Amino acid sequence: MSLKVYNSLSRRKEEFKSITEGHVGMYVCGPTVSGESHLGHARPYVTFDVIHRYLKHLGYKVRYVRNITDAGHFEEEGREAEDKIAKKALLERLEPMELVQKYTNLFHWAMNEFNTIPPSIEPTATGHIVEQIVMIEKIIADGYAYIANGSVYFDVEKYNTDFSQIGMPYGILSGRNLEDQLETTRELDNQEEKRNKSDFALWKNAPPEHIMRWPSPWGEGFPGWHIECSAMSNKYLGDQFDIHGGGMDLQFPHHECEIAQSAVVNHKTMAKYWIHNNMITINGRKMGKSYGNQIMLSQMFSGDHPLLDQPYHPMTIRFFILQSHYRSTLDFGNDALKGSEKAFKRLWEAYVVLQGLNGTPLTVNSQPMTEASLSSSTTVNGERTAVDEQVNTLLNEFDEFMNDDFNTAKVLANMFELAPIINGIKDKHIPITELQPATLSLLKSKMKTYIEDVFGLKQEQQGGDKLEGVLQLLMTLRKDAKTKKDFVTSDRIRNELTALGVLLKDEKDGGMSYSIQ
RNA sequence: GGUUCUGUGGCCGAGUGGCUAGGCAAAGCUCUGCAAAAGCUUCUACAGCGGUUCGAAUCCGCUCGGAACCUCCA
Structure with missing residues (x-):
């Protein structure tokens, strides 16, 4: 039974084989710390936390790199190239880095509340300006970028022409083809600097009012949005690594541009598997800054938001996310959240009950139980009961479901089928003898492994x-x-x-x- | 307009050809001093119309609806 993951690049489930045996390199696009994280941000970081945890559970040594974007992007490309972070900083009269630090801290706080395991490396864009400049210089040297008024642009058309021949056209990930895009050029584009509309900035010349700026061979400026991920993933994970993750909304242009940049430098697709989580929606619409429908994580936890009936505990939200598959949209709603709250409580209480259950003494053939015999599903005490059979099946499916593209929803469903059995034993509706000692032992260990280690759930409140x-x-x-x-x-x-x-x-x-x- | 998805019972959501997840809500029962919890039971759906098939929520076509991306976005 092997792990299968849905690869956005091929648009199908593929068997997962790591490039280096026993090791996995995983890069996930992190937050832009120009503002507070909202509910939508919880989705990818919880999702990839579970993926991270599951890979570790499978025995891989994982290097999990997740960046902090603290260099800022353009508020509106093509008009006034203002830095998002710098703009907010002026409004709030803070140093840009003070602002960045504030939101980075808030992000870390929220991630901790969600019980996510911190990444192995969390590089910042501002800490890797040198690497980005070096990469841009390589791209220029290879002829795939050009300089205009102190800015550097990636020549998408040239890239597409050349790299299509080796099976890596621009648009390989998102399924767009360049011709279509050239036709849908917009009117408001007044960037004479660019040779083509689809070209994107690698380095941007900083206007005088721009606070965040660094010296470069092309004058003072700041890096383009896409280059940081290419530079940092390359630095910490190499020319080609196993998994690149992020939200679906990043597929184009961000990930597409990353692929192009890295391909020029390394002549290969940077990541073997691309994993994209779907969005959290609110009234059927993506939660996001542009829609003004975001609920900040601190508001979720406190309940202080007009759309919230009550506060929701981070574990409720984590559980809520786990109840759906990561590639489906997940619709926010008080009823749904409340449902998750109750469901999680019920599951956890059954889990606590389980820990207190004691089976019949482990005297099998007067031999001490070994790990192997405990986890084996073969008959030990004569006939297996239907309940015993069912429990074993449900437990074994945990792995099967997770191996099928991380189907946490199905694992949870199985846990809820186990809950009545556990409670039934407690209430003596089901005699404990119905379960073989090995089965009870497996039930305890597997529930613990999945609930705590893989799903990262924990008790909401410690007494x-x-x-x-x-x-x-x-x-x-x-x-x-x-x-x-x-x-x-x-x-x-x-x-x-x-x-x-x-x-x-x-x-x-x-x-x-x-x-x- | 282009690209990629999607439409499941009161609500949230699994599920890609047959075995009709799961949770929440609701109703009944059991247990209980009462209650809660728990257990049992009920409610059994796949937007519409065609087609393929012995058989479709699941495949194909059309119609209608919704979304994401094409501009910063997890």
Whole structure:
């Protein structure tokens, strides 16, 4: 059973084979830190976090590079070439780098809330100006870029002509062909500097008001948007690496231009597999700056936004994202989020119950259980029950589904089929003996691996030792009151805790448990 | 206009030829001092019209609707 990933480049699922055995190089386009991250940003970073985690789970050593775009782009190319970051900085009267730092910190905070594993390397565009200049010089030397008024442009037409012959036309990723694009040239284009409309900037001459600027062989300026990813991925992952990821909206022009730049320098497609996540939509429309329909992550967590009925915990959002496939759009809605909140809670509680289940003693042929026999699905204690069979099937499908282009939604569905079995055992509807010790053991280990290690889910709220102690005491008091049929006291304890957001639940056998809202 | 997608039950969403995911909501039942939780059960859909096929949500065609990209965007 091998991993298959959908490669945007070929538009089909392909068997994943890393370039260097046992190692994976993965580059994901990171955020532009000119503003706060919104809900839409959560999608790629959670998605690629799970991909990262799963690759590690499969035993790969992964170098995960995700950049921070802190150099700024054009507000509106062709008109006043203003730097986005510099513009905002003027408005807020901050140093550009102060602004960049602020939003970088906020981004890291949000990523931490989502329990994402930080990338192996997180290079910044401003920290790699030299590498970008060197790369641009190579492209010029090879004749695929030209200088105009202190700016440098990539000659798309020449590239397309030459590289089409080796099967790498411009548009290979997005399926566009250059002729079509030349025909759909827009009116407002008044950039005489460019030879062709489709040419893109590698280096931009900085107008006097532009704050962010660096010296270059072509005068003071700043790098074009696309070159940073080419330069940094090349530096840290080499001429060709395994996975390049990002949002679907980056396919064109960003990734297309990256491919072209890198191809000129290295004569090969930079990445073997291109993985693109789909968008989070709101009322069927992409959440994005241009639409003014974004909900910032801090607002999601606090509930402070007109569109939000309530705050949503980062784990609820993570779970929400995992419930759909990463290549489908995911529609935001309070009902959907609330559904995810409840669902995640139910799943987590079943998971906690599972950890407390103890099977029949592990005395198989009076031999100690080995790892191999624990994970084996062969019969150990005679006949296998239907439940045992079902649990094994559901568990084995975890890997199958993840190997099929990271289908987290199907894995979660299976977990929800396991939940009633787990709860049934707890409530004694299902005798624990229905499960073979090996099956129970596999159930515990696999659920742990997938929920915590691969999906990166964690408990929404930690009670802490002291709170735990207090609650245990209150539950003991309530049990005592119930035994004495002192329902006034027992109800008071329960009701007042409920008002504080702590739900007490009576168990079948007189036990009690709690959950914090 | 071009490129690429997409339309699944009250809501969110898996699913690419037969075995009719899953979650949330709703209803009933069981358990329970009551409640909650949990368990069981019910609600069973694939935009429309044709076609291919023994058989289609799944393939093909058309119609209608929606989206992303073509300008910064995860």
